[in-house]
Amino acid sequence: MKGTPKHVIVAGGGVAGMEAAGSLAEMGYRVTLVEKGEDPGGHLLQWHALFPDRRPADEVRSYLRKRIVHHNISIITRTTVEKIKYHPGGTVSVNLSGGTDEKADAVIVATGFQLFDAHRKEEYGYGIYDNVITSADLEGMFNRGRVAKADNSVPARIGLIHCVGSRDEKVNNNHCSKVCCVTAVKQAIEIREMLPSCEIFCFYMDMRMYGPYYEELYRESQEIHNVNFIRGKVSEASVNINNRLVIKVEDTLAGRPLKMELDIMVLMVGMEMEEAGAKLAEASGFKRGINRFLETGDHHYGNNLSGVRGVFYAGTCTAPMNITDTISHARAAVAETVRYLDGR
């Protein structure tokens, strides 16, 4: 690169944003990483271990942290990108929350996803019954090293409910969030290791073990860890007189309705378009698909293109994906950005 280094703004400091910023800085570009939270790290910050190999999330976290320690990267936290606009001549202007404006040669949008708000599925009683938690809450318990009921007693039976806020017309999410099935399998095994005598049930619609070693993990959970899988969607939950949860399910393999008492019910919440990202898309005129994620230029060979010059997409702002795919997608976004900047 000749002359002054070109400037790229990365909107969002999650997995995709950090990887993209690191790669660009390595190549000599000046990068500004804009993160809405206190620290970069995204959803990974609250996760305990990762599927399918169950390595500690900390290992990937520290890899990404090292990635953004670079003299070419400046980080702005507690700030969101509100609007992106391409100006003829090649500058891209970016409005940040707090009223400041930045100019750049290109922008990578990596605003990510947000977890489905389980309150919206009121029939499962999240926020109403004490022992209804989400998969993210369970990771918090893993982090604290103890899985317990709200009254601190040891659960004897735990149910994991798949597809909460995914593949559900009633909440207007028809898409599959891809990662929840394997997350449930991973979490079921982790529960088993902490509570050897606890009964564990997964209630699923379909088991979508799409990635390498996922199917193996699923098999292992049944053969070694004695996790029970019941095909059927939970219709509603209530509590009985002993303050135990009672769920109603239709076991679609046995073809009959089923009632079961649970001590803890874990809702495997799905992925949705992140709210700040949605506002940014609205303000900047980015197209969105019917699943409300950002629509890319081409599903096959233009999956990082935004349709606006100088703006590229990275990671889960375009669709649900796991960490492996997110990092690859971020690197691809960098490749597209560099091709664009060099070609100008």
Add this chain to the structure above:
Amino acid sequence: MNSEFFITPFNLGLYFILIYSVVRSTVWFRNLSRSDKLRLQRGFFGRPFMDSLREIFMESLLHRKIFRKNPVLGYMHMSLAFGWFLLIVFGTIEADFFGEKHLNPPSHAIFFRWFNPEHGAEGFARIYNVWMDLLLAFILSGLLLAVIKRFIPGMVGMKKRTRHTWTDRVALISLWLIFPSRLFAESFTCGAHGSGSFLTGNLGAALASFLPAAEIAPWFWWLYSLSLGIFFLLLPVSRYFHIPIELFLIFMRNSGINTGDRSSSYTEVQTHACSSCGVCISVCQMSYAAGINDIQSVYFIKGLRNDRDIAAITANCLMCGRCEEVCPVGIELGPMRLIERRQGEREDGTLRLAGKYSLMRKRSSIEKIPTQSYGYLVREEPQKADVLFFAGCMTHLTPSVIVAMKKIMESAGVKYRFMDEKGGVCCGRPLMLAGRDREARELINHNSDIIWKSGAQILVTSCPICYKVFRESYYLDATVMHHSEFINLLIEEGSLRLGYLHKKVVYHDPCELGRGSGIYDEPRAVISYVAELQQASQERNMSLCCGGSLGNLTLSSDKRALIAADAARTLTMSCPDELITACPLCKKTFVQSTKTKVSDIAELVAAALPRPAVKAVKKRATRAAVKATGNS
């Protein structure tokens, strides 16, 4: 061309429509049920007859309702209907008074000027002429508005207009031609004879100054007669049939006949009384929020009239009842649709022209597949209770409402039994809305049995859908109350102590509770007791549907989301702290579509309950401790 042969088309049309009307109404009357026949006979000699006359005058002639809604549109209808009526009345008087002899055939009144070209030169006749010209001008002004409305609907304040069939169009053109042709016919005759008043006289003189008026006049008399004759001939197969039929409808309604639950002469009359005005399209949320423009009541009725396969239209309706509230004719659109749903699928019998004149429709219905029975339902032996709480299926999906109701009833010291705590049987209303009455009746019998055996005096339900069916289709000894009514009762009795929440809230009337059951005031009283109630722009009988309606099983979820988002936006316009509703389904729907907190009225009240005092808990704990030490 000085013969009077031109009156033939008019006479043909007039006698045809008179005979047709008599025959058709006789057939309708014969097909009425015994009790409805009695009602009609009694109505004919009683007050309903006078009421009907008044209503016909106010609505069918003056068009008061349309006037209130839209003065321009009201004037248009009034000038055409009332003006034409006056023209006929005074024309008849004119012919009778000034004509050669009394009791003339109608054509002598209609074509009076032709038969008396010199009439109206002086005295009273001159003044009478001014009056007749005034009436004609009055009608023509309305016609001008009608033409404008047809081509630029926005100018008269119409948002949407209906699509018409070809018979409608021909009838429309002939209707439009009637009055201008009369104007020119009279003017040319007046011009040729130097008679006429300010309109016909002046126009006639002006035209006669450069045209051979005497030769042209007969052509316009022909046109006048033809347009009248064609209009009358097409009347039974065009939308203008509503003009005579509405009179029947008003009379039948005032005699106490209602739609009921099967098709009858009355549904037939209602089908033909629709004027296709399209007011139902403008208020339909399916239209303005979801962009679905082919299922509205006007198209439903039109499909019925023309015997089309309208199963898809019939099914695709929220059953919210907003169109029924604004229908200027007062057609019972909800019950009409339900009747059609009950019929199941039909063969498409698109009627040809001749078929449309047929007197009584026998719609071909495809036989229903026999359905399963609910024999597998477990009969539980109910426990005795004064107050029975039935949450309903939908409330089981919003457990926060159940939790709130339990708290409220415990706080008020109500001794109640929770009828479907371990899961119950559906109230039957969704099946009824789908037109499955027989199946619904089985569920109704099952639930009735439990309620009767419990000996309850009050049956409380948290779901307006259950509420409506409990009230209307169950035979119960217990008073049925929606929980908003019950909470209101508890407050009035003084058995519920509540604090005041410093919150601004807006209330959404659920369709089945408001329009469906007429409960508007109790929920408002309850809310005002605990919080500040803001007004919504669409409330009470014009409240919006949340979009989650059980009445529609075919609407896609993305269209529902559009309706819900629009309704939520309208309701939260004044930025309330909470959006309150009284229906679990409305709550579930709104939660998906607004950032504003959505609560059921029971949750709002539960939040205003005094917190259990810490002291009381401590006391109980110490007592337990004392007991424990005492035992040891």
